Structure formats: C-alpha cells, structure tokens
Amino acid sequence: MASTTEENYLKALYNLSNSQGEVNISELAQSLGVSMPTANSMVKSLQKTDLVVYEKYKPVTLTPKGQKEAALIIRKHRLTEMFLVKKMGFGWEEVHEVAEQIEHIHAPKFFERMDEMLGHPTIDPHGSPIPDNQGRMQEFSYTPLSSCKAGQIVQLTALTNSSTEFLEFLNSRKLSLGIEMKILSREAYDLSLVVSYADHLQETLSEKVSERLLVRIIG
Amino acid sequence: MASTTEENYLKALYNLSNSQGEVNISELAQSLGVSMPTANSMVKSLQKTDLVVYEKYKPVTLTPKGQKEAALIIRKHRLTEMFLVKKMGFGWEEVHEVAEQIEHIHAPKFFERMDEMLGHPTIDPHGSPIPDNQGRMQEFSYTPLSSCKAGQIVQLTALTNSSTEFLEFLNSRKLSLGIEMKILSREAYDLSLVVSYADHLQETLSEKVSERLLVRIIG
DNA sequence: ATAATATGTTAGACTATTCTAACAAATTTG
DNA sequence: CAAATTTGTTAGAATAGTCTAACATATTAT
Numbered sequence A, B: 001m002a003s004t005t006e007e008n009y010l011k012a013l014y015n016l017s018n019s020q021g022e023v024n025i026s027e028l029a030q031s032l033g034v035s036m037p038t039a040n041s042m043v044k045s046l047q048k049t050d051l052v053v054y055e056k057y058k059p060v061t062l063t064p065k066g067q068k069e070a071a072l073i074i075r076k077h078r079l080t081e082m083f084l085v086k087k088m089g090f091g092w093e094e095v096h097e098v099a100e101q102i103e104h105i106h107a108p109k110f111f112e113r114m115d116e117m118l119g120h121p122t123i124d125p126h127g128s129p130i131p132d133n134q135g136r137m138q139e140f141s142y143t144p145l146s147s148c149k150a151g152q153i154v155q156l157t158a159l160t161n162s163s164t165e166f167l168e169f170l171n172s173r174k175l176s177l178g179i180e181m182k183i184l185s186r187e188a189y190d191l192s193l194v195v196s197y198a199d200h201l202q203e204t205l206s207e208k209v210s211e212r213l214l215v216r217i218i219g
Numbered sequence C: 001a002t003a004a005t006a007t008g009t010t011a012g013a014c015t016a017t018t019c020t021a022a023c024a025a026a027t028t029t030g
Numbered sequence D: 001c002a003a004a005t006t007t008g009t010t011a012g013a014a015t016a017g018t019c020t021a022a023c024a025t026a027t028t029a030t
Helices: A004-016 A025-032 A036-048 A064-088 A095-102 A108-117 A164-172 B004-016 B025-032 B036-048 B064-088 B096-102 B108-117 B164-172
Strands: A060-062 A153-159 A180-186 A193-197 A200-205 A213-217 B060-062 B153-159 B180-186 B193-197 B200-205 B213-217
Touching: A004 A025, A004 A036, A004 A060, A004 A064, A025 A036, A060 A064, A064 A095, A064 A108, A064 B108, A108 B064, A153 A164, B004 B025, B004 B036, B004 B060, B004 B064, B025 B036, B060 B064, B064 B096, B064 B108, B153 B164
Parallel strands: none
Antiparallel strands: A153 A180, A153 A213, A180 A193, A193 A200, B153 B180, B153 B213, B180 B193, B193 B200
16 A cells, blocks of 8 residues: 555546656655655655656656556545535635645545445536546546637636635635636737636636636537 | 654544543554564654653653643544545544654645545544644543443444444444434343334344443433 | 573564766767 | 856765654562
C-alpha cells in the first residue's frame, strides 16, 4: 500500500503528464514543493514498486498500475469535494484542503457510500471529471472561454484552476457552473472579454480569468 | 501541531489514565503496539512540547494542555462515528477503523458541520460521551450489567468495549443501545445472567459479556 | 531482605522523507 | 558550435518513528 507521500507523488505525476504521459523531475519537484533531489529519489523508489518507468536524465512516466492508483486517489478527492458541497453545505472554494486530506483515507465503503448518496456523480464541484471505480477518467473537450469569439453564447462547464482565490473571485462575480453567457466583445489590446450573463449585463473578464473558464458553445 | 503519531499517543494516554491520571510506559507501549523503548522516547519528546509530565522510572501524566488535545481528538473520533452511523448508513460495528483515520483530519469546519448536522450529540454510537469543543468530557456513572441483581429492570446505555467482534455478537442477539431488559437470574457458578428483552424471552449472557454492558437501573 | 521477576532506560541501528552542496548532463543561445 | 543556462544526479546529513540487545531500577515473593 502506497504511503500518503507516495500517493501525492502519483497524483502529481498524473496531473502533470503531458500528451506522451511524461513528466520532468523539475516540474514534479516544483508541483510538490520539494527539492529536485527529493523528487528524484522518490521516483527511483516508485520504480521499485512498478508504479513508474524511469531512466536517468529522462522524463518519468506512470505505468498503467501507477495511473490507476493515481486515478483512484483523484476519484476519492473529487467524490469528497462533491460530498462536502452537496451534503455538508460547503462552498466550492472551501473544499480543496479538506479533500486533500480525506483522499488518503483507506476505507472503500466510506467512498462507496458517498458515491451512492451523491447518485454516482461524474463531475466534481469544479466541473472536473470523477474517475470511475476502475480508475477510468472520461475526457471532456471543453473550450477555454479565452478562445471564443464575440457573439457566441456559451455555458460555463468547468475550471482549469480551482484555487481558493480564483473561486472567491468567481463568487464575487456570481459566476457558477451551468451559467450561460454571451460574449459581447473582445478587447484586442489585453485580450479581455466583455460578457453578459444572468443580471450582469456587462462584465469584463481578463485573459487570465477567461483562459481558466471552460465552456461549451451553445450558440 | 501534533503529528498523527503524537495524536495517537495522546489519545492512548488519555484512555489509559488511572484515577491519578497516571500511565505506565509498558501499558502505553502495549496499547499502541510498539516496543517500550519506542514509547519511552516518544514520551520524552511529548514532554518537550508540554503535553506530558514525565520523570525517569515514574508513570507518565498528561498536562492540562495534553488532556485537552487528547479530548479534542476523541471528540473528532466520536463525532465521526456518529456521522457514519446516522448520516451514512454504517453499522456501529463498522465505524471504528474509519474514525481512527478521520480523527486526524485537520479541518475544524468539517467537524463543526458534522456536529450541527447531528444536532450536537453528546454520545457516540457505542454510548461513549463526546467531549465538547473545549475538550470537556462529561462523566456518566453507569453500572456494569454484571453487577446488577436478579429482578432488576435496566436499560442498556453504553459499552466498555467496542471491538468489531463484540458488536457483531451484540448484533446477533439483537442487543442495541436503549433496549430495556429484565434480569431473570444469575448463575452462581459462572456468573452468567439470564435476561429477557424485546422478543428474546430468555437469553443467557456470559460474565465476559455482561461486564462490558453498561446500564441504567430503571426498576 | 534478598532473589526472582517485571518494568524501564540506553545505545545503536534502520527506513522514510526531506534537505544542501557539489557535480554532471542536456539544452538553449549568441 | 561553444558558452551559458537549465535540468538532473550524487553524496552526505537531518528528523521522525521504529526496532533489538543489553543494562538498570523497581517490585514481588519467598
């Protein structure tokens, strides 16, 4: 059984994997807030339990076994977030830290019950997909709002960043998942967008914000 | 902030404290399943953070600070057990292991919400008192069923042991908290008791069982 | 009260996870 | 393409928590 530390490495590797499933030691170290030698030595030890493939000076890759373990931890994280929001009255901006701890609990029934009580959800409160109990994660192909054109009508479906600060910003603008918005114009200078939604008739969103908002184009 | 390991030592010390609040190193070690030198060295380190008082070859004592920390961990454990039973459909025999992990989660709001959703319970599913959020635990003075007399009518209010095996035994006899039972007779030879309750008109309980059942005498 | 037993301590070692300093390889750039 | 920069590795050390073996103190029982 992987330790909490190992689980965190697996999760980071899963999230950092590029299209070829590769992760550099430096990215891994940075993402976990540890030094490169630390990441390096942990990667070597994950290799001994067949969770990653690794060769000196090459990027790291998760094995299928490592991918599955990682996805199952992410499943526990996202189920927990959903449970906290839907069943315990937490705001979507408050759940990350708690879920970060609860994802390491070893108690299959606990998460199965959450799953049942939530009606087997497929996305978490931030629109991210919840892997199934075999560790399979469905791929969504959402568009960043930043690459939409003036005149389009879109529905906010997910976020690429779920930091507390960003979520609090969205709260302050009454932006939540499911909301439909119309793109009124784009400022060529700074790529900010002017949009309207609900009772916000004219709201300006910086590029930094709009590239973190994932949408489905509905018109 | 105390580590998970330290929290487990505090909890054990709290539970093992005798009337003078003292615990021997050997008991502590045994209770945690570690060697005596391990317990000894941890006690020394707990002393550095003012959680225990300790002198060579003397028993260990929790400081008021240590007592409060311990009680607050026990509070999280028992709130969790109650939540699992009342809100997530767990049986009272399945909650201990999970609660043992969740008690170490650092997330005040998580436990406050449990507490609210449960209506500020004062006992857990096994009848043990839940310390308040200041770490104060109320004392109940229940009687072990084993020291009751034939003819008495009692209500089952708590257990002195909550092992899965014992709880499963109680389940098999349909014994649950709140049940009223009449003591029909006591066997002088092995101190077993014959009792009746609900639709069990004549059930024999060994001394081993009856001394683990705490009751309130109601007639 | 002394021997036998139980309890507690010290010393030294091991694993997991982390670090810094120094060095090596790979990549980028003028 | 060679120099500069970035990235990765090795070596060595630190801390937390654990162990066993050996020794010391306390307690119990004759």
